[in-house]
Amino acid sequence: MESIILRQGSKFLLPLMLLVSVFLLGRGHYDPGGGFAGGLVAATGLLLYGLAFGMDEARRALRISPASLIALGLLVAVTSALVPVANGKAILTGVWYSVGDIEFGTPFLFDIGVYLVVIGVVLTLVLNLAEE
Amino acid sequence: MGAIYAVVVGALFAVAIYLLMQRELIRLLLGLAVLGNAANLLIFVSSGAYRAAPPLIAEGQKTMNPVGVADPMPQALILTAIVIGFGVLAFAMALVNRTHLGADASDTGELPPEEEH
């Protein structure tokens, strides 16, 4: 797809969509959004970039392989599941810490894991099917 | 309104099932995609699609006011179902791709018979 508009557009769109995805992830606990939506948006941004510049370019832009993203995401999710165990609670129980007004809890960490897994999975699926 | 939803969900299912029973692998994939949408819509509608508000707790309040708010639980179910459905579809596509390359068939009737056990 050798379209100048697409190329130029996706150059700007990629950082924008990644930003949006992080924003969706961050606010997911309070407003519509979350790891699934955020991860999907991020992956779509990267794929759009790949459509414009070729999938190899998209891989390079990502820097880390999608498979590693999946593994990392699962690791983060499992870690968040195990934090309450270390605190003597049942697995996957929400544990919250607050610094001033900002609250941070293991469910949010879990959502980050979901986010990473979704990005990795979608990229693995689409890149494989596209490059074949 | 439920009557119209019922008609649409029924039509989507009919189309999906019809496509799933066709010989062409492409139609099979399309059928799978439509089937996922039909099933998600069925779950959503049967929890009551009534122009309700999103299941959010308003700023300053501690609990959700359940009146006039959509049921959050089916939504959570459907959300995972959408993503899983995408994974299944992609997997089916990979299978079709392989089948096409391996058996040189784009049609279920052309697939070589299974090995006798």
Add this chain to the structure above:
Amino acid sequence: MNYGLIGPLALSLLLVFGAAPLVRYSGVARSRVWPLVATVPIASWILIQFAGQINPAINRSTNFFSEEYVWVSELGISVSLATPGVPGIFVSLVLGIGALIVLYAGAYFKPGKSLEDHLSWLLVFMGAMLGIFLAGDKITLFVFWELTSISSAVLIALKKDNPEAIRSSRQALIVTGSGGLALLAGLILVGEHHMHPGDMPVQAIIGAYLILLAAATKSAQVPFHFWLPGAMVAPTPVSAYLHSATMVKAGVYLMFLQIPFLYPVPGLLQTTTYLGLATALWGAYWSLRHTDLKAILAASTIGSLGVMFALAGLGKLEALQVLVVFFVAHALYKGALFMLAGAVDVSWGTRNVNELSGMKSQPLWWVAAGLASISAIGLPVSIGFTAKDLIYHKLENQPELLLPLLVALAMMGAMAVVVTLSPLRALASGEKERGRISPGLIWPALVLAVLGLGAPFFPGVIQRVPSPEVEIAPWYGFGSAFILSLVTWGLAAAFFWFAPRLRSIPMPRVSGATLFQTCLTRISRTCTTIISQLQSGELRRYALVTWVGVLALAGVSLWMYPPGKANPHDFNFSGRSIEIIVLGLMMAAAVGVIGTRGRLPTIVISGFIGLGVAFIFLANGAPDLAMTQIVVETLTVLLFVFVFYRLPRPLSRNKGAWRRPDMYVAIGVGTLMGAATYWSQPGGASMSNVSRAYGELAYAEAHGRNIVNVILVDFRALDTLGEITVLAIAAIGVAALIKLRPRKDEAGKERI
């Protein structure tokens, strides 16, 4: 009575079962110490005697020793073992003959692999058979019953490279195994019913007949007898032990146990008796016609089993006591004759009575055969004579039963003469003197034969409690029974004279075995036809069958539980016009997906459906879903584009869709799901208690305001964890599928 951890009866069983793998893997049967194996049944027997000795002191009320082990406590099923009075002699027979068979097998096979296999499986069988006689309840009985079927099938099939052995083994397993299933069904149906005449549920009557069926298959009654001659391909130690002395008697034993409870069932006793008489005559007749020693003995075993069935069918306690005596007599002489036949077979390589001769130089063999035959013919003094006289005593007033039994006994007497005398013929001129038969093959038979002669002098061994009606004695004087005995011997002599002529009658072409084989072939052919119809390997057919099944099942449940009235909201469309337009577009897109031929238009149109769904989510309070759905739909369209352009052909037009069943099945399923949607919608905005609780706890406990997200990452986080794992697996699967052939990029690097 609960005997703590483990009692002597269970120990006696474990000893036998435990010895089997020990023999198989220790190499004992390859070495010169193989006779040690014979100590296993003896030790087991001693343990059981010990249990029998301590009985009155422990359990006075039932007068026998019992043990119980909980198995499935929820169903009230336990394994119970007991030493009731009568089967004491059965236990001694199984273990005593078992010990002799072990010694005989050692001489028959010679130490080595073959002996190892056969001995270990014989021990398994021995344990199973012992279990049948020790079983204190029905379930335990059934389990051991099935174990005898299985282990006997294995024993027949041990000659792996002989197709005849495999076929016979399968035949025996199918016949006796089906009998086992009938037994389980029968025992359950009869259950705890007491069979009072006039107050008998139909299922209990059916159950009683199923039990009879089980006994008839196991004990080779006509018309199920054909598996027994087939089983004779097994080596003689197996035939002698399983197919004459023990296993085939299990059916008789079952009748022995059940007749006291089931006798009021209409027609059951008569059926048993006439089945037995028919079997007795059939088996006895064929025992005279065959020329193969083992076939002769197998046929006469069928005949003897028929005699026992006929006795069981009399339904009287005395008849059952007589049955026990005949049981013992038959086990002793038939076991001995089988061992002697096997001795000839393995030493001289033939067992055809017309070819055997020159046995005069083997005095040990013909003495043993002669002694066994005394009991078989029923000459005094022997347990055979006692059994025959007791039968005649009990049947004096029932000539219609006495006559066929007398004829059958006479024929089987003639059979014994044939088996004993034929090999004694002088050598024909020019025939070479045959080699010597190893004494190890003969003396176990001799022991049995001598026991058969001595048994009448020890009535206490056979009857634990002496019975005045059925008195075991070596001699009963010159009464009417003795006259009947004389008639029997006379007839036997006549049959012996005529036996060669009977043999010249041509064999019938159709037999039970061939019929059975035909049935099997038919069944497997029918299965193949059904499978080729149902499992054609064609995806369409599978889908069609599945959806037709869904329709049928859902149709039945809709018909049985019709839905209630529709709620009034269903036809209220005010203020939803945009939604209705979107739904209309989705309908159009759905039809378009089927009708469009071009690839790109089809993909784009299918995308409309997903976007429409997203809109409905958005309009009805589900922004999370809408967002996810839009992105996923975009990605789906992208994937379709990638995949479709790799497949070669454009979509073809669906010609004649209305003439094909899939169209109607699809419409049927669509209607069904539409109806389900219609009736499943709540009457108004309503929420389940779980959802309400989530709404109340989301902020208080999970610090979140978006309840959908809180459910996903906190309340139901385990589900989500599972889901992302599944996604990861799907991704790995796709990568693996695509990369089946490792591809290299320009840089020559393999990628995933």
